Amino acid sequence: MAKVLTSRSESYAQWYNDLVLKADLAENSSVRGCMVIKPYGYAIWEKMQRVLDDMFKETGHVNAYFPLFIPKSFFSKEAAHVDGFAKECAIVTHYRLKNDPDGKGVIVDPDAKLEEEYIVRPTSETIIWNTYKNWIQSYRDLPILVNQWANVVRWEMRTRLFLRTAEFLWQEGHTAHSTKEEAIKETETMLGVYANFAEQWMAMPVVQGYKTANERFAGALETLTIEALMQDGKALQSGTSHFLGQNFAKAFDVTFTNKEGKIEHVWATSWGVSTRLMGALIMTHSDDNGLVLPPKLAPTQVVIVPIYKKDEELSKISEVAEKLVTELKSLGISVKYDDDDKRKPGWKFAEYELKGVPVRLAIGPRDLENGTVEVARRDTLTKEVMPLEGITGKIESLLNDIQENIFKKALDYRTEHTTKVDDYEEFKQLLDDKGGFFLCHWDGTSETEEKIKAETKATIRCIPLDAPNEEGKCMVSGKPSPKRVLFARSY
Amino acid sequence: MAKVLTSRSESYAQWYNDLVLKADLAENSSVRGCMVIKPYGYAIWEKMQRVLDDMFKETGHVNAYFPLFIPKSFFSKEAAHVDGFAKECAIVTHYRLKNDPDGKGVIVDPDAKLEEEYIVRPTSETIIWNTYKNWIQSYRDLPILVNQWANVVRWEMRTRLFLRTAEFLWQEGHTAHSTKEEAIKETETMLGVYANFAEQWMAMPVVQGYKTANERFAGALETLTIEALMQDGKALQSGTSHFLGQNFAKAFDVTFTNKEGKIEHVWATSWGVSTRLMGALIMTHSDDNGLVLPPKLAPTQVVIVPIYKKDEELSKISEVAEKLVTELKSLGISVKYDDDDKRKPGWKFAEYELKGVPVRLAIGPRDLENGTVEVARRDTLTKEVMPLEGITGKIESLLNDIQENIFKKALDYRTEHTTKVDDYEEFKQLLDDKGGFFLCHWDGTSETEEKIKAETKATIRCIPLDAPNEEGKCMVSGKPSPKRVLFARSY
CATH class of the missing domain: 3.30.110.30 (C-terminal domain of ProRS)
Structure with missing residues (x-):
């Protein structure tokens, strides 16, 4: 079969781009630098979101939502922040279109110019700290442990699907504390959450550490990061957690009365991961045949393909397959039985390999006779015929094996490199x-x-x-x- | 105790606004017409999202994500649509700020003007159909059943928290079909999903029907709606499902080869509900004491308040309460034990009434002696002392009763009106x-x-x-x- 992807050795960058497109993860849109996240890619992102959201809640956080737009003047309030963020951005200057007097389409109405321009948020520290000002009076109002799931826009000149796009999806935590120690502890806790998520769910080993002053978030006193190593030997910053000191509290005049009745500025953190994690996930595990997904984040963990020539064979295979589907689902395993008769098994095998489905089962007439099933694992591209009896338990442990194996493989690569x-x-x-x-x-x-x-x-x-x-x-x-x-x- | 809310009879509009603010649901931001959804309000919205998302998936839909920005020219392609949507909107004209030569803050860089302006999406039909063009060639590619959770912006002049805001959160389904009949069926199916959600989860009776031509969505051939009645006798449109015919397919030239090998335009639907549902939820059930929430959507379904004078009393009450918490949680009931010693029971009672927690339990020293607990229900504001023995089962059925009762109350009100x-x-x-x-x-x-x-x-x-x-x-x-x-x- 013809290879659908450029090989990694030929061009890693081209392989990545081919894979994102061919596996139906995302594509470029008609809007400069903005991507469309396709259903299959979004399903993986949703799984990541769900797990992270649960982890945030377990660590005491709640979600909220703040405006998309930030008044331009807000960015001038924190000196380091404006240089880091407000320069390359989308700027809203008008609020009305009108019919073109020439009768062709619509034009911007010059009479509908905003007094102060709005910036489409590149990150939300400023608008959030401007809001926290009204939420915080006393130490009793602290800590505030809020997270936001949102879209943000940074006007990147050179974009790559998931890795660097003008608009991307992310979560941004913004917390407020009464002491420096508590804020630093929060910064560390959230880095730990990210590291745990990367290693336990994405099967991606990461190095945790401090950024140097040059590489810090604009406005932070300390930036903690998790760094992963991609298969081409390049690092990918996968999540950051910032100790912001009192910088934003001072810029937006957010104070509280402490237990002793004295007024102090509030201590802050912020932390985030984005759809960039999709890029990290893809590049950590995938191969020249397509995506390799960790079972814990795969939208479909097991696919069953019937191999048949006659319709009567199919109906017998379907009986076995549907029983398997029910049993696997009862174990919490997501499974798809693909009996689409418009596609041949060979096409399906290649398709699910491309899409990184961790385990593929094939059942043919001979399997029915012998009480067997062919089990193929995506990570090693190996196949084995196994007895149907007791297969669900074996699949369950196989999924765990795959999760561990791809982590180990990535860790070995990193150790060697x-x-x-x-x-x-x-x-x-x-x-x-x-x-x-x-x-x-x-x-x-x-x-x-x-x-x-x-x-x-x-x-x-x-x-x-x-x-x-x-x-x-x-x-x-x-x-x-x-x-x-x-x-x-x-x- | 002083009333914290304006009464409904005094001013329904003021009551609503007071309630949204005082119950910590949302507040106005510094950005014109944009709200901040506070953690408690967002927790309710999250519950709604989760239920709706499950319902969409059960009916075969998947999620995806499309760009926030839409090139201005896209709006000129569907004639009715541009008049309905593209007029009052946020327009991005520039992509860079630079330091003000006067040294004060930042200004828009006149050299960074976009060739074509971008509109912040007021709804995504145009960008999505421009994308579908590349996804659809054959009848085999159909149907496309995609939903998007997103923020949208419409430059509303007069805004009200949740009911009408410049930016709001919503979901928008956009489906593509090979036949008119299938698209019409989809439009009806999704209206049914909305009606079911409104009645079964929000406990809000709705009338399902067709909009007249005047009231249709801009670009639709038929708009289906669910209409609810608020306590002030005004209707609130709570969800719409549109049959778009081939309008967008023709505007964006989206065709497919049918089974007979002929080329046809694709048939479309779109459907959406938004954070406006929060307004509907609030206005349908709440009273002069605060929020009344249907148990199925309440972030906290049961709160337990200890009544004590001495610390030794508290420790005995806590023992009973914590056992209750464990038992209720095992039934899938969300419960909070509020032993915060900075607040008195009276304050807590008022607070949870304001926040609409469906069931409040109070346990004091006399309850410990008698083996009882005081059970208060938010919908009827009635209290009853019940035996502790077997209380969890009673609470479970009480939550069901409350869900049914507030639906019935709203239905009776509608029937009378x-x-x-x-x-x-x-x-x-x-x-x-x-x-x-x-x-x-x-x-x-x-x-x-x-x-x-x-x-x-x-x-x-x-x-x-x-x-x-x-x-x-x-x-x-x-x-x-x-x-x-x-x-x-x-x-």
Whole structure:
């Protein structure tokens, strides 16, 4: 059968784009830089949303909704924030169209110009802290632990489906606390939630750590990140959690009376993950045949394909298959029986491989005779004929195996592609030859960080939380360094 | 205790606004016409979303996501649609801010003007049908049964929380079919889903019917609606389902090859409900003491309040209460034990009444002695002391009773306020004196409909699906009429 995807070795970027399109995950729209998330892609995103939302609620958070538009002046209130966010954005300047006097279509009504322009939110700190001002008077009103699921817009010039789009979907948590310690703890808790989600659900190992000052969120005192390694040796920042100090509270004058009756500024955090996670999920596990999905996030976990020539064969196979469907569903497994007679088994096999369905069962007349079923797993592309008797329990444990196996595979890849380097020339060489994560000593200065970035396109992904203390010398400047930091080229 | 709400008799509009604010459902934002949906209001909306989403999926629909922005020219493609939707809207004209040369804040960069302006979607038919064009070639690609949960913007001049806001949240279904019959059936199916949701979950009786040509969705051949009656005698359109014929398929040139190999235009429907349903929910059931929520949609169904003076009393009450919490949760009932010692029981009683928690339990030292618990129901504001033994089963059936009771109450109100009238003067009089729904004969012309609207502010809410054939004369023109239609003043 002709390959539908460019292979990864030929062009990783083209493979990714082919896969997103061919597996019906998303496509570009007629609107510059905005994507359409297709039903299959959206079904995966919905699963991710549901799990994350449950995790947020378990950690005491509630959802709310704030306006799409932000008055332009709000962005001028937090100095660092405006430089980071308000520059490339969608700006609403008018509120009415009128019929074109030439009779062709509609034009913007010049009389309907806004006094103050609105920015389509690139992130919601400003509008939310302007709102919190009215919600917070006393320490009794704290903490506020709010999350929002929303669309945001950043006017990106070069876009790639899921990874970087002008409009994307995300969640943004915005919390308010009475003490610095509590806010820092929240920042860490939510990073832990993200890391747990990435590893346990997406089967994607991540390194947790601090961003350097250069790489921090605009307006944050500290940014925590989870960094994953893609199969092309590039890092992908997959979620961030920010300790915002009192910056936004001061910018929007949000104070509270503490237990001692004194007035203080409120402490803040924000944290978010986006549809970018879809890109991370795709690139971590998939292969030249198509998508590989972790069973825990696969919209369809098991597909059953009947193999038959005559209609009477089909009806016997269907009897067995439908019983299987019922049994699997009762175990909470999502299963599809595909008896569509417009498509041949070969087409279906390729289709479900492309779409990353973790387990495929095939049942033919010989299986009926022998009381067997053919079980194919997507991750290893292996097949095995198994007895029908007791098959549902085996499938259940097979799904767990696949979840563990793809995590282990991704972890092994990362281990093989994480290199300790002490020499800058060797670093540059290995970056080109092998890619991946590099643990190196760095002198802690922005100058060195920027020099490395300019010369190699590698950045400090994070200062890992678990980096052991190890005296060393910066690979560039030779100055002392207390621990290794994580470098990589990145998405 | 001082009343926190304006009474309904004093001012229904003020009562509504007070209630939305005081019950922490929503508030106005700093952005003109846009609301903030607060956590408690959002928790109710989430419950509604979850139930509706399950209903959509049960009827074969899947979710997807389309761009927030729509190129201006798209609106010129469907003539009726542009007049209905594209006039009062948010228009994006620029994509960059820059620092103000005066050093104060940021200004719109005049060099970053879009070639073609984008409209923030007021509804997504145009962008979706422009997308479907690429998804549909053959009858095998049909039907497409897609729903989208999204925010939309219509530049409303006079806004009211939930009922009419510039930005609101909704779902919009957009389906594509190979035959007219199938599309009409879909339109009807989805109206049925809405009616079922309104009655079974919101406990809100609705009249299902057809909109007249004047009241149809811009671009539809037929609009079906569910109409509910609020306690002030005004109707509220609560959900609509549109048969769009081939209008959008023709505007965006979406064709398919049918089974006979001929090329035809695709048939379309769209259907939606929005955060407006929150307004309907609030106004249908609530009273001068606050919100009354149907148990099926209440974020907290049962609250337990301890009544105590000494700490040792509290610890004994807590033991009983926590056991109750566990038992109720195991029945799938959402329950909160409020042992916050910063608030007195009286404050808590008022608070949960205001927030519409369906059942409140109070446990004091005497209850411990007697093995009893005080059970208060929000809908009737009645209290009863019951034996603790077997209380969870009683609460379960009490929640069902409340759900049924508030539906019945709303239905009784509607029955009492639905009047058959044959005389136009009497109609006008009763409209002012009593309000409600009016079943009247109408000659079927737009002229008469508009005359009535101009003179009375009443509109034809719908031509009810279940209206019996009944020969009569139009109350205004005296011309023949085959059946009565439903008139009311409305939101």
